[in-house]
Amino acid sequence: MHFICPLCHCGLVENTSGVSCASGHHFDRAKEGYLNLLPVQHKNSLAPGDAKAQLVARRQFLNAGFFSGLLPDLQTLVPASTQRLLDIGCGEGYFTHALAGLLPKDASVYGIDIARDGVRMAAKAYGESYAVASAYALPLATASMDVITRIYAPSDASELKRVLAPGGRVIVVTPAEEHLLGLRQRIYKVVRPHPEPGLLEGFTSVEQQRASFPLNIPAGELSAALLKMTPFAWKMDESLQQQLIATGIQDSADFYITVYVGESAQ
Numbered sequence: 001m002h003f004i005c006p007l008c009h010c011g012l013v014e015n016t017s018g019v020s021c022a023s024g025h026h027f028d029r030a031k032e033g034y035l036n037l038l039p040v041q042h043k044n045s046l047a048p049g050d051a052k053a054q055l056v057a058r059r060q061f062l063n064a065g066f067f068s069g070l071l072p073d074l075q076t077l078v079p080a081s082t083q084r085l086l087d088i089g090c091g092e093g094y095f096t097h098a099l100a101g102l103l104p105k106d107a108s109v110y111g112i113d114i115a116r117d118g119v120r121m122a123a124k125a126y127g128e129s130y131a132v133a134s135a136y137a138l139p140l141a142t143a144s145m146d147v148i149t150r151i152y153a154p155s156d157a158s159e160l161k162r163v164l165a166p167g168g169r170v171i172v173v174t175p176a177e178e179h180l181l182g183l184r185q186r187i188y189k190v191v192r193p194h195p196e197p198g199l200l201e202g203f204t205s206v207e208q209q210r211a212s213f214p215l216n217i218p219a220g221e222l223s224a225a226l227l228k229m230t231p232f233a234w235k236m237d238e239s240l241q242q243q244l245i246a247t248g249i250q251d252s253a254d255f256y257i258t259v260y261v262g263e264s265a266q
């Protein structure tokens with residue numbers, strides 16, 4: 001186990017009801033199998049992260065395969081021999097589980113998210129190690145991960161640096177210019193382009209791929225799910241939302257996948 005105590009940063013060991021550190025801090029394991037490693041003082045609200053309805057919509061949309069076009073690129077960029085992988089902002093676990101499927105059976109795969117409902121859904125459905133935790137204070141041992149993925153989620157460069165093992169890589173997925181452009185054009189008079197993936201302090205980007213594919217979403221619940229999981233779509237007025245749900249949505253998915261290594265690893 002590579003999780004550490006979020007309070008004193010000592011290693012955690014398993015016991016019957018959860019995990020404990022040498023200083024006596026204890027964290028229960030929930031019945032779905034996840035750990036809550038988010039101390040109250042790291043919570044900026046009562047229920048931080050994505051809301052349950054958004055996570056449920058995301059699961060429905062992802063499980064229908066609409067973003068599976070990202071997986072072949074991820075497969076080429078995540079070394080098949082990876083033994084330790086952390087997925088930051090794992091949400092309901094779709095990509096964490098898909099990434100685990102690319103790795104050796106005995107690999108250790110961790111998913112963390114600040115939204116407890118997401119982590120609960122992930123742990124209930126999938127077998128990786130999930131914890132409620134903040135991307136800004138990762139409860140993972142120093143130099144413990146070979147690959148860290150961050151798919152559409154925030155992070156902190158100094159924490160990435162601390163947790164990444166020597167020779168490891170950080171893989172960041174961000175939306176590119178055409179991502180859901182059709183929807184964005186229906187909401188904004190002037191559509192601002194998504195920013196290019198930024199610099200990550202202390203890292204050098206060594207490779208970038210762009211995954212673009214059409215999204216033909218049938219009318220009904222799947223179109224409703226896309227609108228529900230996409231915060232900017234909430235700005236649409238109700239009648240436009242209903243119209244899109246009735247007609248279906250034709251749009252594009254467009255992502256950058258950027259690989260970073262520690263500057264000293266170059």
Ligand SMILES: C[S@@+](CC[C@H](N)C(=O)[O-])C[C@H]1O[C@@H](n2cnc3c(N)ncnc32)[C@H](O)[C@@H]1O
Binds near residue numbers: 089
């Ligand atoms: C757009 S979702 C992406 C989820 C998942 N990676 C996927 O692609 O399905 C962004 C996720 O980041 C999580 N998140 C936001 N702020 C966070 C933080 N400070 N620490 C950890 N996770 C965070 C949200 O709860 C949400 O699940």
Ligand SMILES: [Zn+2]
Binds near residue numbers: 006024
């Ligand atoms: Zn402790």
